[in-house]
Amino acid sequence: MITKEENERLCLVHPGSAMGEVFRRYWMPFALAGELAEPDGPPIRVRLLGEDLVAFRDTSGAVGLVEAYCSHRRAPLFYGRNEECGLRCVYHGWKFDRAGTCVDLPTEPPTSRFREHVGITAYPTWEGGGLLWAYMGPPGSEPPPPDYEWLRVPPTHFRVSKTVEACNFLQGLEGGIDTAHSSYLHNLDITNPNQLRVLDGHPKLEIEYTDYGYSYASLRRIGEGRVYLRVYQFVMPFQQMRAGLIDFYGNPSAMPSIGGHIWVPIDDYNTAVFNWAYGPDEGSPITDEQWDAYEEKFGRSPADFIPGTYRLRRNAGNDYLIDRELQKYKTFTGIEGINTQDYAIQEGMGAICDRTREHPGTTDRAVLAARRLLLEAAERVAAGQPPRGTEPASYRGVRASETVTEERIPWQEAIGAGVKATW
Ligand code: FES
Ligand SMILES: [Fe+2]
Known part of the structure; x- marks a missing residue:
């Protein structure tokens, strides 16, 4: 739980606001x-x-x-x-x-x-x-251009898309770094309990702070001493990186890739979301067919958009076309499109979520850590110091990863070089 003042300090980005000044230090x-x-x-x-x-x-x-x-x-x-x-x-x-x-x-x-x-x-x-x-910051003080790994990938291995979300950026960002919700909100087959994310609905989170933000591991115990390990990256002030190497059942995914989102504040109440993905190595180009299927799964097929806009046809005005039959028998939400499910929740919280009334628990540690870093950035900027994640050298060598491993192996060891950029 946070105070009204803290919530406003975290969320408001209009000219003259503390967080607006933070965003103005980045590309x-x-x-x-x-x-x-x-x-x-x-x-x-x-x-x-x-x-x-x-x-x-x-x-x-x-x-x-x-x-x-x-x-x-x-x-x-x-x-x-x-x-x-x-x-x-x-x-x-x-x-x-x-x-x-x-x-x-x-x-x-x-x-x-x-x-x-x-x-x-x-x-x-x-x-x-x-x-x-x-x-958009002080003239002449711009950091070097961004150098996330995905910016160095050949076009054959890289894709990007855009969506506009009708809520404050922090609701989107907090969804992106909240691994726990994918066990529930994104359960696409409630009849099958053998999904990696469903086998353990209270993942253990371990956070390591870095000069760009943090890296965090989510550990789900899936039985027989095995663990489903996902290592996410949060790159200040607005980016999530996550792996899409294995599917919900532990098989290689249909489009082995590393993906993520950047949530860019349009204003206090609207957000542009850039959705990127890339193949992790030479052997994993992204074909048109793979990308089309991927975007469809996330709810971003061409037919999912209101023509001429980046807003989705499934939106708050029609309750995201929720299908209560589907919800009863097949998917957790009854809403089609993985990111459409996210938008239903994030936009449904109101333009700015009232965080004074929430009750974060053990699986929300990464969300709380991001808030801490954003508030720290506001302090640094006010003091004339550069916030974390403006210097490309801090993040250019990292990526997200995931694997199924054994509980007895420390996760850092299990993931090893998996979180090192190779492009
Ligand atoms: S030239 Fe007159 S308003 Fe632009
Ligand atoms: Fe989600």
Whole structure:
């Protein structure tokens, strides 16, 4: 249980908030690279940490991320003309380049120097892993570009997708680092008790703090002295890494991979979720068929989206199309799509969960640890220090893993080099 003040400090990300300042110390993905498919193509609206922005790919192919409104009389730049290395406001023709500099001001005499004083806010961008990233912190203080293992994987072995969730980022993140719920919420066959995650519904959690956040092991005793071991990574401030090497029954999974999510705050009440996955070695490329089946399992088939959006067709407005018959006889929730099940719970808590009324138990230790690190980051940033996980060297060598092992072997030994990046 935490106080109302702590909850607000953890959750609120709007300009001027403590956690907003934390996020502004990191590179954050804000769109799929394909959303800005070609130079001089249509701009897109972006909302990040409660700020309205517009992104465009200029003539050179570089991506600009600027404030949504023109500095002249605040016309929306989304309708702007993307031309000759800049975005031109269609109200009176002022033009801005991707650094936010006003490069043409046709309503003033050619001799005017007014142009030098009317630049707009612009944030540095970076492109990698099929994503567009932004740094919104103090100018000139951006950390080196991100270097998660998945950013170094060849395109044949890597995939990424995007979903938008209607709740605060922390509800999503806390779901991602809560291994225990997968024994319940994601039980897709209640008639079969022989699932690794069902055999032990109270996993033991062991957390090791690191310079990027923490690594944690979940240990489920599955009988005959054996243990189902999953090692997760939490990379500050918003990323989960987990393994998908074996299926619910201990067989090799249909798409052996390491996957994860990044929860990027759109504002205090909405979150963009980037879902990535990669094959752990040369021998595990990801085929279109595998990826399509994987996304379908998670509830992200093309047909699962409201056309033209990243929001799901199964949503709070229709109770996620819960099927009570299915719930009675087959799956724990009666809701289709593993991540749709997550959204039903996370969005259903309300836009910001009232954590003053919760009762965390022994399986919630990783969730509490993440909160601790986020609050620590807020303190560090307020004191002018860099928070954990901004330095790529701290996390570039790690990955998530899982295995079935024996109870008598220490888990660190059992996982061994499994948690070391090889790409
Ligand atoms: S409002 Fe943009 S040019 Fe006038
Ligand atoms: Fe989940």
